[in-house]
Amino acid sequence: MNYYTHELLVVGGGLAGTRAVLEAAQRGADIGWISKLFPTRSHSAEAQGGVNAALCNNPDSADDSPLRHAYDTVKGSDFLGDQDAIELMTAEATQRVIELEHWGMPFSRCEGGTIAQRPFGGGGYPRTCYGADRTGHFMLHTLFQKYLSMKERIRLYAEYYVVGLIVREDTCHGLIAHNMHTGDLVVFLGRAVIFGTGGSGRIYGKTTNSYTSTGLGITLPYWAGVPLKDMEFEQFHPTSIIGKNILMTEGCRGEGGYLLNGNGERFMERYAPVSMEIAPRDVVSRSIQTEITEGRGIDGRDYVYLDLRHLGKEKIIDRLPGIREICLNFLGLEPISEPIPVQPAQHYTMGGIDCDAEGRTELQGFYAAGECGCVSVHGANRLGGNSLLDCIVFGARAGRVAGEEVSGKGVVREDALVREALEGKRKELEELFNRGGSENPYRIRDDLYAIMDSSVQIFRTRDQLEDALEKVKELKNRFRNIRPVWGGGTFNFDKMWTLEIAANLDVSEVIILGALAREESRGAHYRTDFPERDDRNWLRHTLARYTEEGPELFYKPVTITKWRPEERKY
Ligand SMILES: Cc1cc2nc3c(=O)[nH]c(=O)nc-3n(C[C@H](O)[C@H](O)[C@H](O)COP(=O)(O)OP(=O)(O)OC[C@H]3O[C@@H](n4cnc5c(N)ncnc54)[C@H](O)[C@@H]3O)c2cc1C
Secondary structure: OEEOOOEEEOOOHHHHHHHHHHHHHHHOEEEEEEEEHHHOOHHHOOOOEEOOOOOOOHHHOOOOOOHHHHHHHHHHHOOOOOOHHHHHHHHHHHHHHHHHHOOOOOOOOOOOOOOOOOOOOOOOOOOOEOOOOOHHHHHHHHHHHHHHHHHHHHEEOOEEEEEEEEHHHHHEEEEEEEEOOOOOEEEOOOOOEEEEOOOHHOOOOOEOOOOOOOOHHHHEEEEEEEEOOOOOEEEEEEEOOOOOOOOOHHHHHOOOEEEEEEOOOHHHHHHHOOHHHHHHHHHHHHHHHHHHHHHHHHHHHHOOOOOOHHHHHHHHHHHHHHHHHHHHHHHHHOOOOOOOOEEEEEEEEEEEEOOOOOOEEEEEEEEEEEEEEEOOOOOOOOOOOOHHHHHHHHHHHHHHHHHHOOOOOOOOOOOHHHHHHHHHHHHHHHHOOOOOOOHHHHHHHHHHHHHHHHHHOOOOHHHHHHHHHHHHHHHHHHHHHOOOOOOOOOOOOHHHHHHHHHHHHHHHHHHHHHHHHHHOEEEOOOOOOOOOOOOOOOOOEEEEEEEOOOEEEEEOOOOHHHHHHHOOOO
16 A cells, blocks of 8 residues: 655645645654645635735835734624734734745835835735735745755655545544545555645636635545534625636726726725725625626626726736736737726635634644635635735644644554555545446536525525525435546546535535525625624624534634724725
């Protein structure tokens, strides 16, 4: 049998996983770093607009501070974020960003040479540090470069696809993975495991997420008994290009772009008279959707315009070159002279694996960081620029704690119980991949996309959600009768996707059930049948635990330190 053993296993080559690996290596841990993608191909490389830290470099942000950043984040979260974790994140933000600069990150610059900062939605100050509109790409390559200088302590297993956890006596002892090169199942043993497996946006058809951002990374621990938190809070980004739903960064509006409806009006005036286009995403997405629903989309259709023309050629080419390229390549449109047709699309998973500020979960030895985790710092609505920050702050924290815990303890050896776990997983997957039914799994996936795109949206009602739940249960029944498309071994993406679809169905069920139960409107969760926020009954986190019969919901209080909930006005 193929098995590998390390003191620490880190899954994920995105920003959270990479940052965790670097920190744990500095603590002397021997690390196995596993990723289904080569790290620099991870979704994080898609991030465009920037990362938040109160550096006070912009003349308009001279009196910014970590505490103001914390307040904006708490308010942005519609008071569902845990304030102790938020304060911690904003306090560490400057150190983490300066560290990136020292490691060679090519940030855009102010005239005096300091890191440039632009305004982002819901941030009271220009606080978002950026590298043009390719911030994620630059950050990921900077961290990967750092890894190259430390790699003797870190063994990278790229294109290994994790399919299960090895759990014994309520402790995680390792992983089972599919070696995509050979098609074999292999075992990874470790004293601790960190997941940085990213978001699960690909349960929607209309999403800005990469095809690889599926639900499996959060479903594996969920299936192993770890609760998921606040999954009903899906972020819809206001501006994705029509047809493709590729993101047009909030940086477009941060640089001064306008939103126009079919009457040529800057309609945000009616919804957020002070912040206008740089109100938080939940507010702007609802505003666009309202314009569209009430017939004020462009030519009465399902989109509005993002207008950059007044910014001028020089600024667009300097600050938003990637946006221009996307428009030219995917729409055949020149944003210097034409407005961009945009509509909201699923963008970010606010919920995730329930974990604390060190990434610890209920399962001993199992940690989570980045978009797959939920500390929670984003609450009901994430502010733009806070996710990259979440990855580098909480990735480092999980790496430090797990690294310290296991460093010097030596590796674990394989035994009969590990062999049993591997055999069990092999049988389970063989049964799945050899089902001889009549359903094409991809049809089931497409049907799931259609349900989530139509009924689990920016505005939700009880009837829509009940209907969606019923339909997802039907899909789960149909999934029992699948016939996977191809049974081959090496680089068999059909196998991967079959498992991803099983996970996506369970994730969707958790989202819908949480949304049905939450009879209020908060942040990105807007129930037209319960349009008010209800702090008396719903200022609490939703948790979902896996059972054979379906998710079991329970609740946890929100941590309040300084800021009592108040009305959100922008
Ligand atoms: C288009 C776009 C632009 C964005 N721009 C910004 C921005 O400007 N600022 C901001 O703050 N946020 C932004 N975000 C959000 C941000 O990019 C993500 O939240 C963040 O990059 C997630 O990083 P991560 O490390 O958690 O996950 P990812 O980068 O998604 O990495 C996940 C990793 O896990 C691995 N993996 C997953 N499952 C498995 C498995 N089963 N086995 C093995 N490996 C696995 C993958 O290979 C990958 O390496 C943007 C999001 C999108 C969609």
